[in-house]
Amino acid sequence: MSEFTHFNEQGRARMVDVSDKPVTSRSALAGSSIRVPEEVYRAVTQGDIKKGDVLAVAQIAGITGAKQTSTLIPMCHPLPLSNVDISFYWKTEEAYELFIEAFVKTKGSTGVEMEALTAASAAALTVYDMCKALDKGMVIGPTYLLEKTGGKSGDYHRETSD
Numbered sequence: 001m002s003e004f005t006h007f008n009e010q011g012r013a014r015m016v017d018v019s020d021k022p023v024t025s026r027s028a029l030a031g032s033s034i035r036v037p038e039e040v041y042r043a044v045t046q047g048d049i050k051k052g053d054v055l056a057v058a059q060i061a062g063i064t065g066a067k068q069t070s071t072l073i074p075m076c077h078p079l080p081l082s083n084v085d086i087s088f089y090w091k092t093e094e095a096y097e098l099f100i101e102a103f104v105k106t107k108g109s110t111g112v113e114m115e116a117l118t119a120a121s122a123a124a125l126t127v128y129d130m131c132k133a134l135d136k137g138m139v140i141g142p143t144y145l146l147e148k149t150g151g152k153s154g155d156y157h158r159e160t161s162d
Helices: 038-043 054-067 112-131
Strands: 024-036 081-091 096-107 144-149
Touching: 024 038, 024 081, 038 096, 038 112, 054 081, 054 096, 054 112, 081 112, 096 112, 112 144
Parallel strands: none
Antiparallel strands: 024 096, 024 144, 081 096
């Protein structure tokens, strides 16, 4: 048998069996960002984007992304999420950059890191989609795990944020 967890004895992809793992409380916090020009920053913060309230739509997209992770990422298990929360923070000192944090929580036998990362990514992509008429040069990323709790591997806390 292969030493890789996501391959079967024939070397083909498989979903890992988590049925023997205990159900525990698990959470994850992921971050992403999108750099925008001043014109986009002003339009978003003043509510002048023709498609509507950018951050409200991005928040819903992040929640939906977390809930749909198992349909997008082949080896992810579908999970009953108990909480998804998306937060936004503008940084405007050197450039105009929107930071996105996605918090996801469940009680289950596998973690929610991918759900948090997908939520942060979906929110950033939605900001791009809603603002692309003003500027197509916006830059998304980096996207990264900030922390996770629960599970066999224990807790993780990122030492530095990007």
